[in-house]
Amino acid sequence: MSILVGRDTRLLVQGITGREGAFHAQQMQAYGTNIVAGVTPGKGGQTALDGSVPVFDSCWRAIQETQADTSVIYVPAAGAPDAILEAVGAGIRTIFCITEHIPALDMLRVMPVVEAAGARLIGPNCPGATSPGRAKVGIIPGSIHREGNVGLVSRSGTLTYEVVLALTEAGIGQSTCVGIGGDPVIGSTFIDILELFRDDPETEALVLMGEIGGNAEESAARWKAEHLRDTPMVAFIAGRTAPPGRRMGHAGAIISGGSGSAADKIAALEGAGIRVADAPSEIPRLLMEAGVRPA
């Protein structure tokens, strides 16, 4: 098994005819993801991916015709909040928003609608999720994965790839790798994803990739201590050397008002019995010390 995306996923790609959407749709399909529909308003009736995927004017029509159950959004920031609302309104319950630079107040308005519908949003400004050997949704390079039983959740993009590659090279496969995004306001938190991993029988160990800013890592540490006491878990926090008050790329990555520092996060994680790696390359070793067996 896996979480969020898998062999049963029927994927809808919003913005499939755009440059980003078209490129990644091709990559996802090549990986084996079952893309059943695309949506670009005004291009209904066309096809994408060499005629293999029908394009619709609206999510509503796309779902009526294809029973898509998961959506991924490559729509530019100005239209992305509406694209999320459209997916929710059409009945999609798992939505990945890859788009970056969505204003935070737009997300504040969108989230209550997502929640009221009982839908799950991952992102925005996230790399998506890959269940190796099953499906990938988003932009994580498919080639770096290996099938296995380690679940990974991360606030970063390329740093996630770095760790996935390190795991794969060490012979440690992954059940699902999830990037939740680096924005201040995101749809799914570490805890939301950890809950899914808890309920996945194939996930036997966890990796959490955090960074400075906010207190999501601290909350996740408390939750893990309470609900996942027996699952081995290793973490990494990026930004140990970041100066306070400066935004480190991600809008969410800023140490402000004496909170959000790497030191606080590491202390919270270690306090919850989670080993914190000094470098991404250390993570495989720490997992093995915690009992994970490479293939």
Next chain:
Amino acid sequence: MSILVGRDTRLLVQGITGREGAFHAQQMQAYGTNIVAGVTPGKGGQTALDGSVPVFDSCWRAIQETQADTSVIYVPAAGAPDAILEAVGAGIRTIFCITEHIPALDMLRVMPVVEAAGARLIGPNCPGATSPGRAKVGIIPGSIHREGNVGLVSRSGTLTYEVVLALTEAGIGQSTCVGIGGDPVIGSTFIDILELFRDDPETEALVLMGEIGGNAEESAARWKAEHLRDTPMVAFIAGRTAPPGRRMGHAGAIISGGSGSAADKIAALEGAGIRVADAPSEIPRLLMEAGVRPA
């Protein structure tokens, strides 16, 4: 037992220092209702009802100090939507809004907040509810009641009193009498109240007072046929002789676009096995024919 209001009710009166609020607070207290607090912003620290009830600036403070669990609103229309939101925000879960002439779009904005909090709003533009011998909340004259086992729910004000008096004079007591209000957008429907009566062991028969406009009576009839098959129920529909297209006083009482007529409603009620009275004075007889015994 009874529904909505009873001996345990700890009532907060919003607008207690206004003309209407002060008069009805006195009436309610005289009936035996446990009024624990009043709210009028800017008059915190004063008292009402001859010093027996403290007045607070906010619902939040009132609840902190008095553990009020039910609220009744006598605030003018311009401030009433905010008063509802304040009660909800402070944690009150049963709110009666007596105020009339609240714009419908204001209620559209308020209702999702009420629902999201899991609160119950009765009204606006409603006379409130009385559980005879226990408590009255709102403006229904206390003297017309008699304790008993008939539950009454109505869209009207004085028409409700008419029927209550007829029941009382015929020796038929009431468990609770609830006026849900005659506006197009109201917080609790017939069905919401019927559900409460269903779960009240003391309520053995029901009276539903409907009127033209909308289709709340039709929905209630279907619900009753499905969920309250064995409970005797009598109904009355006001407006049999009303001409279409004219608003009969209540903003909600209008026959439009071929729907909302008394004939349709009566047919739906009778189809659900509910006896429909031709006159309010007939209701006691129909109840007795259905097995209700007068005291």
Next chain:
Amino acid sequence: MKIQEADAKSLLAAQGLPVPPWAVARTASDARASAERFFASGADKVVIKAQVLVGGRGKAGGVKLASDAAEAEQVATAILGMDISGITVRKVLVAPAADIVREVYLACVLDRGARRVLFMGAAQGGVEIEALAAEDEEAITYIHAHPHLGLLDYQARLLSFELGLEAHLKEAVAIAKGLYATMIANDADLVEVNPLAIVRERGADGSSVELLQCLDAKVTLDDSALHRHPGLEELRDLDEEDPVDIEARQQGISFIRLEGDIGCMVNGAGLAMATMDLVKRAGGQPANFLDIGGGARADKVAAAMRLILADPSVRAILVNIFGGIARGDEVARGLVEARAQQSRSVPMVVRIVGTNAELAAEIMSASGGIELATSLDDAVERAVAASRREPAST
């Protein structure tokens, strides 16, 4: 409150919606002058439409085309003064006739059951939505706006696609959102554009362009919200209102004149309807619906009495007051006073129950000329009987 088409169009235009130009005329010569202006600015024909607040004006002959100014005057002459469902036409709207490619229907309305604003759209316009719904329910697209965020962009697009307006997507989205904006800005219950039309116009370079226009507009306003839109109260069409309706409104009395001869004065809308129903059931004919409202003060009672007696058909008056907020003695005093000022003698049956009912009975007995009833049924019976008696000579 219903408002005239021309006023509804102003409200739409104020929200930036595309409404072709129009003029309102009260006389045929004004209509001709307006038509001349439209012909001068390039119109091939003009349309002249009766301005009345009732439906069915098209079928009644209240909408006509004219090809030149003389014909416009002739048509306006025919329409002005026409009777449509009992309303005399006092104004016409004059507008250039559009070159219509296709008509669709678009409206938003308060959906009380769902507690949402409901958009309704149909690819077929120009017909009544109720008729269309009865014929083919599938022909109508229904979408609920979000209660806080309004009509979302994707919902507006969805409507546009379902209406077959994909070639005009941006315009159609803006119009749908504009309908919502009109609703919110004015506290409307209903904003209907029927037809919303694709019309052909000549571009600056002589080529033909197609664009969307709101050719008709219907807006009804929430009476409870009028006070916060002072400008909208002015749109009330006093021409179509009875003077008694105006007085009733000013007094805060709900009053609707009917065909019968028994004047009713009741407190509470539900009880007022039930009282009417009982009159009819007892073989009488109610002359009106009248809800005097809460806390009926003496002056309000007197005003209600004037409203009832303004109807010469009234042969008996039935007063039914259930005192709760209203105090019976005050109502009684008002009745006695009104009775004293009454210009013609009409039998009056009064039933007052509730707060201070005994005091009320004393006051009325002392005054005389008022028949007291013991119950609602008794009051109704007495009033029906009274309405059949020969009027006493004054």
Next chain:
Amino acid sequence: MKIQEADAKSLLAAQGLPVPPWAVARTASDARASAERFFASGADKVVIKAQVLVGGRGKAGGVKLASDAAEAEQVATAILGMDISGITVRKVLVAPAADIVREVYLACVLDRGARRVLFMGAAQGGVEIEALAAEDEEAITYIHAHPHLGLLDYQARLLSFELGLEAHLKEAVAIAKGLYATMIANDADLVEVNPLAIVRERGADGSSVELLQCLDAKVTLDDSALHRHPGLEELRDLDEEDPVDIEARQQGISFIRLEGDIGCMVNGAGLAMATMDLVKRAGGQPANFLDIGGGARADKVAAAMRLILADPSVRAILVNIFGGIARGDEVARGLVEARAQQSRSVPMVVRIVGTNAELAAEIMSASGGIELATSLDDAVERAVAASRREPAST
């Protein structure tokens, strides 16, 4: 984006909030002229405040009173050019000094965890909220605005009562709602008024009146939303920005200069932070944070190289690119090109992995002068070693 106090005050005033008059001066004589105007219109004293985007200006001596124009000029002279936390003061704000009765704190901020706008209020103003929170958590009232309806009336009242502003309820409610309006109108992350003060003013008749005024204002804006507020981009204070920061922004590169000597070029913010951390762990000192962003094109790579080399302290460059969206060969080509244009010779260690990594390695090997690393750890070690080597003579 941070903006200066004077600009923040303009944004508040634009929402109708009560902000006393102010002027901005870049020279002491301008400050004197402004002070003279305020004295002429009745001020007893003026306050002169350094305009810098860092905190703690009060403690640093950047806020001073003056009792006459000469003193104002003297104070302005002292403040202008002053260094506050590494920033040179280039502007001062001049305003009439208020007669303060009491100061409170009021702010709204984006609460990321709750996904709501959070209002914070304290009856004690003029101090830093973090300090106050650390001292007495109970002293602060927290209220979340509704995500769609904003700060509700009752919430604004509640804040006002908790802040002890019951004597100014209407004003306080309007100000709290105005803070929210300022946030929404400008897509702000933070709108802070500290102090919000009850000030005493002379009324027209000479009597003294008390009213609420926003005496200081701090607003930060959401960079992701700046594009939809074209006017706000102009508020960016280029005086306080490094020229390299300006270039970085124009290129869409996230760049922060640090103290060290190893220039870093990385794609992705998380990986860029991790790379810095690893450099420090290996005993080196990163000279910067640099996230080149997604799909790093050759020209962007060249620009990043210019940004890094503009720092004379840089003694080695570490490039770490994990190709996903970014194609390794394009990055390599950009690096080779930039290397060719480089004015001074700095050792460069490159690690490229992912899409087209082999092709990238070929391109860089062919060019020469670039040290290729096999892993991130390897790259970091090599870069730290290179930073310690004596520079080669050019």
